[in-house]
Amino acid sequence: MTKFKVVHYINQFYAGIGGEEKADIQPFSKAEVVGPGLAFMNSFGEEAEIVGTVVCGDSFFNENLDSAKKEVLERIKQFEPDIVVAGPAFNAGRYGIACGEVAQAVMTELDIPAVTGMYEENPGVEMYKKAAYITPTRNSAAGMRKAVPVMARLTLKLLKGEAVSPAADNYFVRYRKNFQDEKRGSERAVEMLIHKVKNEEFVTEFPMPEFDNVAPATAIKDLTKTKIALVTSGGIVPKGNPDRIESSSASKYGMYSIENVDTLTADSYETAHGGYDPVYANQDPNRVLPLDIVRAMEKEGMIGSLHNYFYTTVGNGTAVANAKKYAAEIAQKLLADGVEAVILTST
Numbered sequence: 001m002t003k004f005k006v007v008h009y010i011n012q013f014y015a016g017i018g019g020e021e022k023a024d025i026q027p028f029s030k031a032e033v034v035g036p037g038l039a040f041m042n043s044f045g046e047e048a049e050i051v052g053t054v055v056c057g058d059s060f061f062n063e064n065l066d067s068a069k070k071e072v073l074e075r076i077k078q079f080e081p082d083i084v085v086a087g088p089a090f091n092a093g094r095y096g097i098a099c100g101e102v103a104q105a106v107m108t109e110l111d112i113p114a115v116t117g118m119y120e121e122n123p124g125v126e127m128y129k130k131a132a133y134i135t136p137t138r139n140s141a142a143g144m145r146k147a148v149p150v151m152a153r154l155t156l157k158l159l160k161g162e163a164v165s166p167a168a169d170n171y172f173v174r175y176r177k178n179f180q181d182e183k184r185g186s187e188r189a190v191e192m193l194i195h196k197v198k199n200e201e202f203v204t205e206f207p208m209p210e211f212d213n214v215a216p217a218t219a220i221k222d223l224t225k226t227k228i229a230l231v232t233s234g235g236i237v238p239k240g241n242p243d244r245i246e247s248s249s250a251s252k253y254g255m256y257s258i259e260n261v262d263t264l265t266a267d268s269y270e271t272a273h274g275g276y277d278p279v280y281a282n283q284d285p286n287r288v289l290p291l292d293i294v295r296a297m298e299k300e301g302m303i304g305s306l307h308n309y310f311y312t313t314v315g316n317g318t319a320v321a322n323a324k325k326y327a328a329e330i331a332q333k334l335l336a337d338g339v340e341a342v343i344l345t346s347t
Contacts, residue, residue, distance in 0.1 A: 003044075003046065003047060003048050003049045004047060004048035004049075004082045004083065004156075004159045005048070005049065005051045005079065005080065005081045005082050005083075006040070006044070006048050006049065006050045006051065006081055006082070006083055006084070006085055006155070007050070007051065007052045007053070007054060007076050007079045007081040007083075007084045007085070008033070008034070008036075008037045008040065008050050008052070008053045008054070008084075008085050008086075009053075009054050009055075009056075009072065009076070009084060009085070009086040009087070009098075009099065009102050010034065010035055010036065010037070010053060010054075010055055010086075010087070011023075011055070011056065011057065011058050011061075011092075011095050011098065012025045012055065012056075012057040012058065013058075013095075014034075014035040014036055015034055015035055015053070015055040016034070016035060017055070017057075020059075020251060022057060023057040023058045023059035023060065023094075024057050024059050024060045025055070025056065025057035025060060026056065026057070026060055026068075026071075027054065027055065027056040027060075027061075027068060027071045027072050027075060028054075028055055028056075028075075029052055029053065029054045029055070029075040029076075029078070029079075030052065030053050030055075031051065031052050031079070032052075032053060033050045033053065034053040034055070035053075036088075036144060036148065037050045037053055039144065039145075039148040040085060040148055040151070040152055040155075043148055043149050043152030043153075044152055044155070044156065047156055047159070048082075048083075048155065048156060048159060050085075051079050051081065052075075052076075052078070052079035052081070054072055054075045054076055056068055056072055056098065058092070058094035058095050058098060058249070059094065059246060061094070061097075061098040061101075062094045062097060062098065062246070062247065062248045062249060062274070062317075063246075063247055063248075063274070065101065069101055069102065069105055072102055072105075073102075073105050073106070073109060073110070076102075076106065076110070077110065081112065082112060082159055083112055083113050083114065083115065083155055083158060083159055084102070084103065084106045084110075084112065084113075084114040084115075085114070085115050085116070085151060085155055086098075086099035086100075086102050086103050086114060086115070086116040086132075087099040087116045087117050087118070088116065088117030088118065088135075088137050088144070088147045088148075088151065089116065089117065089118045089119075089122060089124060089137075090117075090118065090119050090122070090137050090138065090139055090140055090141055090143065090147075091118075091119035091121060091122050091139040091140065091319050091321050091322075092122070092249075092319070093122060093123050093124070093248075093249030093250075093317050093318055093319040093322065094246065094248060094249035094251075094317070095124075095249075096118045096122035096123060096124025096125070096249075096319075097123060097124045097127065097128075097248065097249060097317050099116040099118070099124060100116065100118075100124040100125075100127055100128030100131070100132060100134070101128070102114070102116075103115070103116050103128060103131065103132035103133075103134075104128055104131035104132055107131060107132060108131070113133065113155075113158040113159075114132050114133065115132070115133045115134075115135070115151050115154055115155045115158065115171075116128075116132055116133070116134050116135075116151075117134065117135045117136070117137040117147045117150070117151050118134055118135075118136070118137060119136070119137055119138060119139040119319075119321075120136055120172075121139070121319055121320040121321055122319055123249065123317040123318070123319060124317075125172060127317075129172040129173070129174060130174055130175060131174075132174075133154060133158070133164075133171050133174070134171055134172045135147065135150050135151050135154060135169075135170055135171045135172075136170065136171075136172065139321060150170050153169065154169045154170070154171060157169060167203075173207075188205070192204065220340070220341055223302060223303050223304070224301055224302065224303065224304060225304045226303055226304045226340045226341050227304050227305045227306075227307060227338055227339050227340050227341075228294065228303050228304075228305070228306055228307065228339070228340070228341045228342070228343060229306070229307035229309070229310065229311070229334050229337075229339040229341075229342050229343070230258075230289055230290070230291065230294065230306070230307070230310040230311075230342075230343050230345070231310065231311045231312070231330060231342050231343070231344050231345075232288060232289045232310070232311075232312050232313075232344070232345045232346065233312075233313055233314065233315030233318075233323075233344075233345075233346045233347075234271060234273055234281065234288035234289065234312070234314075234315075234345055234346055234347045235247070235271040235272040235273030235281075235288075235312060235313070235314040235316075236264065236269055236270075236271055236272075236281070236285050236288050236289040236310075236312050237254055237256070237269065237270065237271070237272050237312055238256055238268065238269060239267070239268050239269060239270055240270075241270070241272045242254075245272045245312070245313060245314055246272070246314060247272055247273060247274030247275075247314060247316065248274045248275065248314065248316045248317040248318075249316070249317040249318055249319065250313045250314040250315075250316075250318045250322070251322070252313070253311055253312060253313035253326045253329075253330065254311070254312050254313070255309050255310075255311050255333070256309060256310055256312070257308055257309055258291060258306075258308060258309065258310055259308040259309075261291065261295075262291070262292065262295045263286060263291060263292040263295070264284075264285035264286050264289060264291050264292070265285075266282060266283055266284065266285065269285040269289075270282050270285065271285065271288060272314055273314050273315075273316055273347065274314070274316055275314070275315070275316030275317070275347065276316075276347045281347075288345060288347065289310060289312070289345060290343070290345065291310070294306055294343065307334070307337060307339050309337075311330045311333075311334075313326055315346060315347075
């Protein structure tokens, strides 16, 4: 029996090379099973086998998107696979974007299916769910044991040319299909409502996204006595980006002193953000982090004082869970320093 040929795409961490310190590893490939590929092989049984593994560092891929994708694709083609499996990426933003980009390229340029797995809040889901088959996972690698069988089952069905659907095979909806039902929409809606009132099971025809509701803060009564801080997701950093905040899917944030600094100059500051044209921000970083205006307001007595530090990260592709984590940590530090209000800027 001839087995289907699978190529597995993974990052530097799952290849056993290292973590963030090795995220700049350039693409390479091996004609062998690596890392989580062993779990996939067990799930594939005698029907499919991983004939090659392609590896690329998350930072290298995201910072060299076009060239990295091209090289990864060329390495995948060398193995002549029937399908490509990427990840799973869980809630790792840069890894998710890399897996999504690879899967999309495989399906559009190689004309073969691709399967990956991500946590629902991974930015890669929203970016690539229309292009690739993405199965939902837990938010960390602790969910590997449950993620692999789901991805493997979907992979085998696609290899066999069997019909698949989001409901039956547990992947994010890629696109919606029109169909004609025996019952009109109003009748179906009433039936669902009755099921809901009776606490009976029903399946909505149009799932709606769920968003957090954030209660507005109490209004500031007197700005002239208020200590204000500057925070940005626009990636403004000291020249040279000393903390190496990533241009996409940031894994960290920075805290930098602006004590005795009246304005951000192009000689001393720049943006690390990779999601917008940096030219105008680099020409005048105050356009993203308005230190010059706020400092002038402080000198005129319009605000009580400006905090001596600003906080910065990159919002481009950053996972929601990470953004919440950064916000909670920054908020605690600001409260400890007596900050009463924040000017939060983006791009």
